[in-house]
Amino acid sequence: MEEKIITKEDLLKLCDDIIAKGHTLLAPGIAEYVPVTNASQIQLDSSALPTKASYKSYVFPKAEPILYYKRSKNDVQLIDADVDGKKIIVLGAKPCDTNSINIMRHLFNWDYEDKFFDLRQKHFIIIGLMCNSFDDYCFCTSVGSSPVSEEGSDLFLIPLDEETFALRIVTEKGDEFIQQYSGFLKEGDETRSFAVIEKVKHPEKAFDSKQVHEWLGNNFESPKWDGIGNVCLSCAQCAFVCPVCHCFDIVDEDYSYSEGRRMKNWDGCQFGHFTLHASGHNPRDIQSKRYRQRVNHKFRYYVDKFGQILCTGCGRCSRGCPVSIDIKEIVANCKD
Amino acid sequence: MEELRKYAKELLEKGEVAAVIGYQQVNERRTKPIIVTDPADATKLVFNEYCLNNLSVYFTRARIRSLMRTKDKPTKLAITAKPCDVHSIIALIQENQIQRNDVHIISFYCHGVVRDFGCEFSGDYLASKCITCETHKPLYYDKIFGEDKVTPQASDKSLAKIKELEKMSSKERFDYFKSEFDKCIKCYACRAVCPLCYCQRCITDKTIPRWIESSSHGRGNFAWNIVRAFHLSGRCTGCGECDRACPMDIPLSLINRRMAMEVKDLFSFVSGRSLETPTLVGSFDKKDNDEIFM
Numbered sequence: 001m002e003e004k005i006i007t008k009e010d011l012l013k014l015c016d017d018i019i020a021k022g023h024t025l026l027a028p029g030i031a032e033y034v035p036v037t038n039a040s041q042i043q044l045d046s047s048a049l050p051t052k053a054s055y056k057s058y059v060f061p062k063a064e065p066i067l068y069y070k071r072s073k074n075d076v077q078l079i080d081a082d083v084d085g086k087k088i089i090v091l092g093a094k095p096c097d098t099n100s101i102n103i104m105r106h107l108f109n110w111d112y113e114d115k116f117f118d119l120r121q122k123h124f125i126i127i128g129l130m131c132n133s134f135d136d137y138c139f140c141t142s143v144g145s146s147p148v149s150e151e152g153s154d155l156f157l158i159p160l161d162e163e164t165f166a167l168r169i170v171t172e173k174g175d176e177f178i179q180q181y182s183g184f185l186k187e188g189d190e191t192r193s194f195a196v197i198e199k200v201k202h203p204e205k206a207f208d209s210k211q212v213h214e215w216l217g218n219n220f221e222s223p224k225w226d227g228i229g230n231v232c233l234s235c236a237q238c239a240f241v242c243p244v245c246h247c248f249d250i251v252d253e254d255y256s257y258s259e260g261r262r263m264k265n266w267d268g269c270q271f272g273h274f275t276l277h278a279s280g281h282n283p284r285d286i287q288s289k290r291y292r293q294r295v296n297h298k299f300r301y302y303v304d305k306f307g308q309i310l311c312t313g314c315g316r317c318s319r320g321c322p323v324s325i326d327i328k329e330i331v332a333n334c335k336d
Numbered sequence: 337m338e339e340l341r342k343y344a345k346e347l348l349e350k351g352e353v354a355a356v357i358g359y360q361q362v363n364e365r366r367t368k369p370i371i372v373t374d375p376a377d378a379t380k381l382v383f384n385e386y387c388l389n390n391l392s393v394y395f396t397r398a399r400i401r402s403l404m405r406t407k408d409k410p411t412k413l414a415i416t417a418k419p420c421d422v423h424s425i426i427a428l429i430q431e432n433q434i435q436r437n438d439v440h441i442i443s444f445y446c447h448g449v450v451r452d453f454g455c456e457f458s459g460d461y462l463a464s465k466c467i468t469c470e471t472h473k474p475l476y477y478d479k480i481f482g483e484d485k486v487t488p489q490a491s492d493k494s495l496a497k498i499k500e501l502e503k504m505s506s507k508e509r510f511d512y513f514k515s516e517f518d519k520c521i522k523c524y525a526c527r528a529v530c531p532l533c534y535c536q537r538c539i540t541d542k543t544i545p546r547w548i549e550s551s552s553h554g555r556g557n558f559a560w561n562i563v564r565a566f567h568l569s570g571r572c573t574g575c576g577e578c579d580r581a582c583p584m585d586i587p588l589s590l591i592n593r594r595m596a597m598e599v600k601d602l603f604s605f606v607s608g609r610s611l612e613t614p615t616l617v618g619s620f621d622k623k624d625n626d627e628i629f630m
Contacts, residue, residue, distance in 0.1 A: 030585070031519070031583070031584055031585045032519075032584070052583045052584070052585070053521070053583055053584065057521075062521050062522070062552045063551035063552045063553045063556070136362075136363055227371075229399075230371050230399055230400070231368070231369045231370070231371060231394075233393065233397075233525075233528035233529060234528055235523055235524050235525040235527070235528035235529070235581070236522075236523040236524060236525075237523045237525040237581070237583050239523070240521045240522075240523040240583065241523075241583050249550065251546075251549075251550055251551070253549055253551065263550075263551045265522075265550055265551050265552065266521065266522070266552070268523065271524075273541055286399060287399060320583045322389070322525055322528065322529045322577070322580070322581040323368060323369050323389060323529075324362055324366060324367070324368030324369075324453075325368070326362075
């Protein structure tokens with residue numbers, strides 16, 4: 001790991017250059033990460049809470065065409081959909097967001113290589129920013145991360161004072177990117193950034209993910225699940241704001257009888273019709289079964305399959321839940 | 337608060353109600369819904385400026401309704417409701433979703449709630465619906481607690497926005513809503529929290545044929561939000577839960593409020609205000625102006 005120093009002024013100049021080159025620069029806004037058109041709009045605030053939604057939609061769009069079709073009398077012609085391979089730079093990504101693409105990559109390259117996801121993530125550069133605040137809903141430390149985790153970042157910023165950042169070069173991709181701006185960088189001093197990191201307060205660990213994994217394996221039919229979903233209203237807010245939830249639905253949209261396209265759209269496991277079979281049977285017919293699925297998928301199935309927890313501990317799902325269901329509380333209760 | 341808990345406990349102990357749908361405190365500035373069936377849990381109930389949820393949404397949920405039939409005879413459901421939530425209950429009764437006799441309304445004198453959890457209770461952070469609220473005392477109730485207090489003063493930004501939109505050309509207005517709907521991710525939180533969105537199978541979930549595209553692109557989002565506006569016209573009671581629930585901060589209640597203004601002008605009807613009058617659609621008259629039909 002190499003460490004440099006960059007002033008805020010130079011960092012904003014760097015941003016202006018990124019915009020001038022026609023790349024997409026994303027930075028945390030109020031509700032979501034938003035494309036920045038002028039570096040002066042950027043607030044690099046390490047004490048801001050996570051945005052309501054993550055930047056997932058830029059690598060896994062909420063609705064995207066995956067192929068087009070044309071129908072004639074005796075033939076169907078399939079036309080590939082193009083992937084927008086535009087370079088996207090995320091500036092000031094929270095440590096609870098930076099690893100999201102790495103976590104989802106397992107799924108999108110498991111039994112089928114999703115070229116849409118792969119091409120987009122290849123063009124992503126993630127500049128993480130140390131996090132210096134947490135609220136009742138944050139639990140990154142319970143899922144193996146932390147407010148100072150560099151995991152998933154290509155470059156990582158640590159605020160040294162109001163005007164200066166330490167810039168850690170984490171990956172080769174990050175190194176290659178920052179080399180073009182070497183004029184902005186000064187030699188870093190790790191003792192300064194370590195002193196900052198040491199003072200960062202971490203949210204208290206709410207549960208032990210290994211114990212949760214084990215409990216889930218033995219307690220599929222536990223009475224604890226009963227009534228857990230009674231207050232849940234079955235929307236997909238939790239899944240859609242989640243940085244790593246990745247369920248999708250494939251639907252065909254006809255423009256006319258002869259033309260149409262096939263779409264890949266976000267879907268959510270808390271919707272009642274998510275598992276509704278054509279026969280009318282629904283294996284997850286009640287909300288408690290659907291919530292059990294959500295917890296199991298995140299803390300057991302994904303771990304078994306890919307060795308990774310499907311959760312970054314950002315707390316968005318709980319913070320934004322219309323009926324204030326707190327996943328941290330429910331998972332912490334997954335014990336005897 | 338103690339009075340409320342004692343009252344709820346007694347209702348449950350006497351078997352007068354199968355459950356009390358109420359609020360419990362999460363932290364200083366947040367509450368969440370709780371379905372109390374065990375009298376011992378009545379101690380968790382609270383009522384304050386952070387009781388934002390419109391709990392009447394639970395009356396149409398199968399799991400909650402099933403609680404009413406757990407004993408030998410069908411028992412009532414009690415609900416703690418703000419006076420504005422009572423409007424939704426009235427609308428649900430009018431639409432035959434629940435019978436008045438099946439509901440035990442525990443209400444409060446209300447002087448407003450905050451716009452969102454975590455806000456301080458003041459004019460700056462008052463929920464939009466509270467600014468023009470005229471129902472500090474519920475129109476219907478079985479038990480009432482609290483005392484009448486003054487609502488903090490605040491400017492009606494939502495009405496100002498509606499006036500601003502009315503002055504726009506239709507192209508400008510279309511562009512405004514297009515930019516707002518572009519944010520929609522179709523999580524349907526607006527539908528889920530709405531007490532009047534109780535269809536067992538929403539038109540957006542119908543696939544043969546598919547009336548509304550499930551994709552959250554411009555066309556699909558417009559289709560959903562316009563259908564939502566139409567289905568709630570003359571029915572929406574203005575509780576504002578859709579606004580609060582939207583993770584993308586789309587100002588959905590602007591549409592509902594504007595439609596409610598239209599309904600009031602045309603028919604002198606405000607949804608959820610009286611059990612004596614029929615619903616707006618239910619009071620169709622041949623003499624109604626043809627122009628109201630699309």
